[in-house]
Amino acid sequence: DAGITQSPRHKVTETGTPVTLRCHQTENHRYMYWYRQDPGHGLRLIHYSYGVKDTDKGEVSDGYSVSRSKTEDFLLTLESATSSQTSVYFCAISGTGTGNTIYFGEGSWLTVV
């Protein structure tokens, strides 16, 4: 199994508070991704990173920011959590090239009340 660790795995937070989810990899892969999964929508890309300090937006990036100061860590921050951000968040990693496999973490369940 690919070495991907997400933390926290479960979190309940209040509306308006900032939340940070962490993705840690031990594979030294260049690419890292954050997805969210909601019923009826499948997985949707929030942000991705193609190297240290190199990040870009995905299709549902509003309300989220990311940072990557080390190859192994990719942080997702909800600047001011809203109930619409209640979701399951998945981190993924990949080597360079579309022929490479993308590996997913186990997910972080976030509830905003």
Added chain:
Amino acid sequence: DAKTTQPNSMESNEEEPVHLPCNHSTISGTDYIHWYRQLPSQGPEYVIHGLTSNVNNRMASLAIAEDRKSSTLILHRATLRDAAVYYCILRVNYGGSQGNLIFGKGTKLSVKP
């Protein structure tokens, strides 16, 4: 975005082969065909991927049509543990994301004992 079309659901009997179809008529020459599956409350799991030729691994086989506009994931002997949602995805090389995976709704496979 590169799109795929899959049946919403399929049923199989345990220990029988399962053929999961996928249509991807807009595929381009450099797009890889990836299959993932997702069990309840888990992250997507890589199954297999290919470009032009049929592929086999310990989990499954991937049969790709000669014109590459369709493919079939073959589980040779379905087990109860294979019950999951199966996603057929085109990994497209564009932009800086090196081919973000765009998930559709997938096929929910049920396996009967």
